Amino acid sequence: MNRYLFNRIIQSILVLLGVMCLVFFLLRIVGDPVQMWFSGRTREIDPETIAEFRRSMGFDLPLPVQFINFMRKAIVGDFGNSFRYKLPASMMIIERIPATLKLTSISLLVALIVSIPLGVMAAVKSGGIIDDIARTLALISQATPTYWLGLVLISIFAVKLRWLPSSGSENWKHYILPVACLALSSMGGLIRLTRSSVLEVLQEDYVRTAVSKGLRKNVIYYRHILVNAALPLVTVIGMSLGGLLGGALYIETIFAWPGMGRLVSDAVGLRDFPIIQGVAFLTCLIVVCVNLLTDVIYTFIDPRIRYGD
Amino acid sequence: MEPLLTVKDLSVSFNTTDGTVYAVNNISFDLYPGETLALVGESGCGKSVTTMSLLGLIPKISGNNMSGTAVFNDGVSKKDLLKMSEEGIRKVRGGQIGFVFQDPLNSLNPVMTIGQQIAEPLMEHLKIDKNEAERRTIELLERVHIPDAADRIRIYPHELSGGMRQRVMIAIAISCSPKILIADEPTTALDVTIQAQIVDLIENLSKELNLSVIWITHDLSVVAGLADRVLVMYAGTGIEIAQVDELYDYPSHPYTRGLLGALPNPDMESSKRLISIPGSPPDIYTAPYSCVFASRCKFAFDLCHKELPKLVELGNNHQAACFIAEQLRSEYV
Numbered sequence: 301m302n303r304y305l306f307n308r309i310i311q312s313i314l315v316l317l318g319v320m321c322l323v324f325f326l327l328r329i330v331g332d333p334v335q336m337w338f339s340g341r342t343r344e345i346d347p348e349t350i351a352e353f354r355r356s357m358g359f360d361l362p363l364p365v366q367f368i369n370f371m372r373k374a375i376v377g378d379f380g381n382s383f384r385y386k387l388p389a390s391m392m393i394i395e396r397i398p399a400t401l402k403l404t405s406i407s408l409l410v411a412l413i414v415s416i417p418l419g420v421m422a423a424v425k426s427g428g429i430i431d432d433i434a435r436t437l438a439l440i441s442q443a444t445p446t447y448w449l450g451l452v453l454i455s456i457f458a459v460k461l462r463w464l465p466s467s468g469s470e471n472w473k474h475y476i477l478p479v480a481c482l483a484l485s486s487m488g489g490l491i492r493l494t495r496s497s498v499l500e501v502l503q504e505d506y507v508r509t510a511v512s513k514g515l516r517k518n519v520i521y522y523r524h525i526l527v528n529a530a531l532p533l534v535t536v537i538g539m540s541l542g543g544l545l546g547g548a549l550y551i552e553t554i555f556a557w558p559g560m561g562r563l564v565s566d567a568v569g570l571r572d573f574p575i576i577q578g579v580a581f582l583t584c585l586i587v588v589c590v591n592l593l594t595d596v597i598y599t600f601i602d603p604r605i606r607y608g609d
Numbered sequence: 610m611e612p613l614l615t616v617k618d619l620s621v622s623f624n625t626t627d628g629t630v631y632a633v634n635n636i637s638f639d640l641y642p643g644e645t646l647a648l649v650g651e652s653g654c655g656k657s658v659t660t661m662s663l664l665g666l667i668p669k670i671s672g673n674n675m676s677g678t679a680v681f682n683d684g685v686s687k688k689d690l691l692k693m694s695e696e697g698i699r700k701v702r703g704g705q706i707g708f709v710f711q712d713p714l715n716s717l718n719p720v721m722t723i724g725q726q727i728a729e730p731l732m733e734h735l736k737i738d739k740n741e742a743e744r745r746t747i748e749l750l751e752r753v754h755i756p757d758a759a760d761r762i763r764i765y766p767h768e769l770s771g772g773m774r775q776r777v778m779i780a781i782a783i784s785c786s787p788k789i790l791i792a793d794e795p796t797t798a799l800d801v802t803i804q805a806q807i808v809d810l811i812e813n814l815s816k817e818l819n820l821s822v823i824w825i826t827h828d829l830s831v832v833a834g835l836a837d838r839v840l841v842m843y844a845g846t847g848i849e850i851a852q853v854d855e856l857y858d859y860p861s862h863p864y865t866r867g868l869l870g871a872l873p874n875p876d877m878e879s880s881k882r883l884i885s886i887p888g889s890p891p892d893i894y895t896a897p898y899s900c901v902f903a904s905r906c907k908f909a910f911d912l913c914h915k916e917l918p919k920l921v922e923l924g925n926n927h928q929a930a931c932f933i934a935e936q937l938r939s940e941y942v
């Protein structure tokens with residue numbers, strides 16, 4: 301295996317360890333999990349119950365010990381039982397992952413199918429109508445908050461026109477609105493990046509060489525321009541999945557989508573610590589894995605990295 | 610002998626946000642089979658634009674203008690390169706006219722092997738299959754003296770030195786046995802020792818393959834050894850053209866005299882090779898209506914500021930665009 305990828309894998313593992321520390325300590329900074337779990341109850345709870353809960357969850361131990369226990373279990377994917385459902389948090393989360401991944405990956409796919417051709421055309425005919433359309437769409441995409449867009453789409457297509465359902469995930473009709481929201485929110489960056497990286501590659505001397513060799517237009521576009529322009533895109537596509545997972549948090553809540561996003565927003569409302577920690581960690585795991593994957597893809601396209609050290 | 614290429618009154622102007630740039634104005638020259646013609650002039654005088662326009666490499670956007678003719682005689686028929694269809698000129702590029710550019714570091718596609726990049730024009734123009742193309746690619750690499758050619762076809766540009774990359778560019782340019790090779794400052798970006806090797810390589814190839822070469826440079830001192838004829842350009846116009854010995858012995862345009870006067874003495878350091886004509890080239894936002902060199906010429910008189918001097922024949926196929934060229938030429942006898 302080459303050195304570059306080896307380094308990236310080590311880096312990824314370190315990032316995940318760092319994330320686990322952050323998850324543990326950030327939540328502790330917010331407050332005492334036991335206090336927070338019982339706060340806001342209407343019924344008075346006797347101190348004995350609270351103390352018993354604290355003991356059973358191991359929250360009575362010194363913080364460093366709690367941390368070590370947390371890390372020991374987290375490494376094997378155990379985040380403890382949900383306070384509320386008394387079920388293993390990881391199990392509950394893993395059940396929800398497919399729904400979220402389906403939503404985000406379909407959204408990413410839609411975003412790519414729209415953004416890449418649009419960005420390429422905008423660059424090739426820069427200053428033309430398509431360029432204007434692309435820039436307007438990018439602006440709208442980047443200036444519109446995802447949750448606001450979700451509410452607007454529901455009020456138009458679900459409430460007023462009654463064309464599409466506003467909640468659930470049973471059939472393809474349920475996908476349209478949430479996918480539209482998420483796809484639109486990540487399109488802006490992708491369109492801009494495609495456009496600018498194609499514009500940059502168009503200026504390159506090797507494109508002039510390709511033209512001077514008498515190659516066909518299509519060959520020049522696909523083999524010489526697009527492949528080179530794809531290099532920065534691959535990285536950003538990987539990163540935009542992180543953004544999509546974040547966006548899915550709002551979208552799943554708004555559209556009652558049975559995924560991780562809604563699970564965690566419910567958990568935050570209830571201050572159900574194990575679930576919050578598990579989702580934070582698993583989301584990071586997904587993002588880190590996808591970034592690693594894009595790096596692998598990158599080394600396949602760019603020989604300078606494949607052989608470099 | 611009939612010329613291979615006859616360029617007549619070639620003019621190119623660009624539409625820019627600052628106004629129209631008159632990059633090339635009424636350039637005319639012939640290129641004969643097997644000869645090397647040097648295009649010489651300061652940076653920005655229009656050398657690259659002249660040759661790029663021959664291959665339709667000037668961006669075709671509204672406001673950019675190109676006029677004149679460039680008749681290419683491929684032995685079967687004559688066709689005007691400037692008026693060919695996009696598909697027609699595409700077949701000339703790489704097929705009949707090869708191009709070598711200045712900067713070999715960026716002129717090759719970083720994500721394709723050099724073998725793929727050489728094979729591309731072969732498969733496109735000669736319609737040969739992959740295996741045949743690979744065989745010829747290896748031959749071409751040997752032709753440009755790249756050692757271990759058979760292994761090298763699978764490496765990427767970044768694994769080669771600048772000089773080696775320029776050899777690959779040359780291999781690409783000559784791959785389809787073109788009639789003309791255009792070398793646009795092919796050595797400027799290279800080390801001095803490598804420069805001489807590349808000059809030798811192109812000279813030898815042009816003899817072996819009976820190539821006509823248009824060699825672009827801003828360095829008159831390298832021209833003497835390699836060119837048969839020289840066209841001196843200034844501010845987008847051709848101001849003097851002659852056989853290389855004739856030009857060196859009897860420069861008849863004040864600008865050429867300045868350039869030659871500024872050439873280093875043999876015993877001077879090459880780093881002192883500077884053009885020391887006072888003043889700077891005129892801006893090229895207006896089409897020339899008077900002598901383009903008038904603002905810097907020590908011989909300038911009234912007429913020079915009012916009228917545009919035409920190229921006049923001074924005998925011996927020596928032409929210069931100056932009102933007093935004949936006097937200047939006669940000083941030598």
Ligand SMILES: Nc1ncnc2c1ncn2[C@@H]1O[C@H](COP(=O)(O)OP(=O)(O)OP(=O)(O)O)[C@@H](O)[C@H]1O
Nearest residue numbers: 623625630632651652653654655656657658659827
């Ligand atoms: N696409 C373009 N749009 C606008 N102006 C251009 C364009 N290409 C060239 N020019 C201008 O035309 C003039 C001639 O450029 P050209 O590249 O031919 O010079 P050159 O003689 O090759 O110089 P150098 O030795 O620096 O390569 C320059 O002033 C340049 O700025």
Ligand code: SF4
Nearest residue numbers: 900903906913931932
């Ligand atoms: S025409 Fe006049 S200004 Fe121009 S080079 Fe000749 S003498 Fe000088």
Ligand SMILES: [Mg+2]
Nearest residue numbers: 656657658793
């Ligand atoms: Mg140039």
